[in-house]
Amino acid sequence: SAVISQKPSRDICQRGTSLTIQCQVDSQVTMMFWYRQQPGQSLTLIATANQGSEATYESGFVIDKFPISRPNLTFSTLTVSNMSPEDSSIYLCSVGGRALYNEQFFGPGTRLTVL
Amino acid sequence: AQSVTQLDSHVSVSEGTPVLLRCNYSSSYSPSLFWYVQHPNKGLQLLLKYTSAATLVKGINGFEAEFKKSETSFHLTKPSAHMSDAAEYFCVVSENPASKIIFGSGTRLSIRP
Numbered sequence: 001s002a003v004i005s006q007k008p009s010r011d012i013c014q015r016g017t018s019l020t021i022q023c024q025v026d027s028q029v030t031m032m033f034w035y036r037q038q039p040g041q042s043l044t045l046i047a048t049a050n051q052g053s054e055a056t057y058e059s060g061f062v063i064d065k066f067p068i069s070r071p072n073l074t075f076s077t078l079t080v081s082n083m084s085p086e087d088s089s090i091y092l093c094s095v096g097g098r099a100l101y102n103e104q105f106f107g108p109g110t111r112l113t114v115l
Numbered sequence: 116a117q118s119v120t121q122l123d124s125h126v127s128v129s130e131g132t133p134v135l136l137r138c139n140y141s142s143s144y145s146p147s148l149f150w151y152v153q154h155p156n157k158g159l160q161l162l163l164k165y166t167s168a169a170t171l172v173k174g175i176n177g178f179e180a181e182f183k184k185s186e187t188s189f190h191l192t193k194p195s196a197h198m199s200d201a202a203e204y205f206c207v208v209s210e211n212p213a214s215k216i217i218f219g220s221g222t223r224l225s226i227r228p
Contacts (some may be wrong), residue, residue, distance in 0.1 A: 043218045104216055106159040
């Protein structure tokens with residue numbers, strides 16, 4: 001398995017500001033992913049964080065709004081830029097790959113409220 | 116393309132009675148299928164997974180699911196519900212679990228005393 005931590009666990013932010021969320025894994029992993037869970041909704045994949053190259057974004061998500069870094073195999077950040085109340089969600093990172101028996105493990109999430 | 120449909124947004128059962136949460140999938144290939152549980156204000160936990168081995172999969176906390184290719188279903192069951200089972204349950208499909216996975220819309224399970 002993999003142990004994943006996220007910082008911050010929650011935050012309340014003002015409209016127009018940006019927040020960077022960190023995801024740390026206790027082992028080197030190939031695949032890291034970022035998800036959004038809007039209130040009362042399921043999880044939607046934002047992007048796949050690729051080590052050493054740009055992230056791969058899903059339809060409806062763009063790099064200018066959600067820039068992602070992946071400097072090494074144990075760490076990634078997601079920034080939510082120019083926030084609006086519609087960005088209020090839980091943001092989760094997950095890891096997966098053959099070394100993890102093809103399962104995905106999820107971090108505890110970051111609960112973001114935008115006023 | 117892959118997709119997953121959870122047929123019930125909310126299921127309510129009495130404690131001690133059986134639980135059935137329904138899930139249908141669509142996949143171009145032999146899929147991997149998962150059930151995750153999310154308790155209020157807690158993270159996601161894997162209940163069980165199917166990856167082309169036995170079609171009846173046993174998971175944690177007494178849950179199990181059966182993969183039925185002819186019906187494209189992967190329903191989650193438990194013989195006897197416990198109050199602690201109250202949570203949100205997600206059915207998940209992947210053609211390559213090392214890569215992108217797709218979440219269903221979720222089923223909220225409520226347990227009546």
